[in-house]
Amino acid sequence: MNTELPLDLPQGPVAPPRRTATPFREPLPGPTRYTTVDSPLGELLLHGDGEALGGVLTPPRDGVERSVPQDWVAESKPFTEAARQLAAYFAGELREFDLPLAPAGTPWQLRVWRALTTIPYGETAGYGQLAGELGKPTASRAVGTANGRNPISVIVPCHRVIGANGSLTGYAGGLERKEYLLTLERAGRGG
Numbered sequence: 001m002n003t004e005l006p007l008d009l010p011q012g013p014v015a016p017p018r019r020t021a022t023p024f025r026e027p028l029p030g031p032t033r034y035t036t037v038d039s040p041l042g043e044l045l046l047h048g049d050g051e052a053l054g055g056v057l058t059p060p061r062d063g064v065e066r067s068v069p070q071d072w073v074a075e076s077k078p079f080t081e082a083a084r085q086l087a088a089y090f091a092g093e094l095r096e097f098d099l100p101l102a103p104a105g106t107p108w109q110l111r112v113w114r115a116l117t118t119i120p121y122g123e124t125a126g127y128g129q130l131a132g133e134l135g136k137p138t139a140s141r142a143v144g145t146a147n148g149r150n151p152i153s154v155i156v157p158c159h160r161v162i163g164a165n166g167s168l169t170g171y172a173g174g175l176e177r178k179e180y181l182l183t184l185e186r187a188g189r190g191g
Helices: 077-090 107-116 127-133 140-148 175-188
Strands: 033-037 044-048 053-057
Touching (some): 107 127, 107 140
Antiparallel strands (some): 044 053
């Protein structure tokens, strides 16, 4: 697969103004609830605490069937709005998600994931750029590691982070999915 950015997306610094970071909250105690929804990326696994979304996971790239922990509870109702917004996003009708989010991560990961939510729809940023914005200009690898562990794919847009040379790099869901999401957003912004 060609990993050069084949899109007409801004490269290098993202033009201001940036969006306000999406707030996160602590997951509520209790069982993790989950459901699956169909998408152009394959079947997405959504999970959370019943009030806030804790994860949107793409299908495994290796073709192995995904399993969920035995103590998770299958329940679709808490994910009705997330499923609706994801469907609207994939239809090109939604640019910004408005959902309560409660990802579990280290303080550093949470900082990086919040920064990802400021990258506007259809634009990209580099790992080094994000590290600088977080006050850690030499931490581009640490940003990349945190980016790769983002549990809320698509909604917390880790797919909008590209290599310094404009190449598609590291996406847990696979580079073909990253390319799909960037192409979708480019079309959605009229470019």
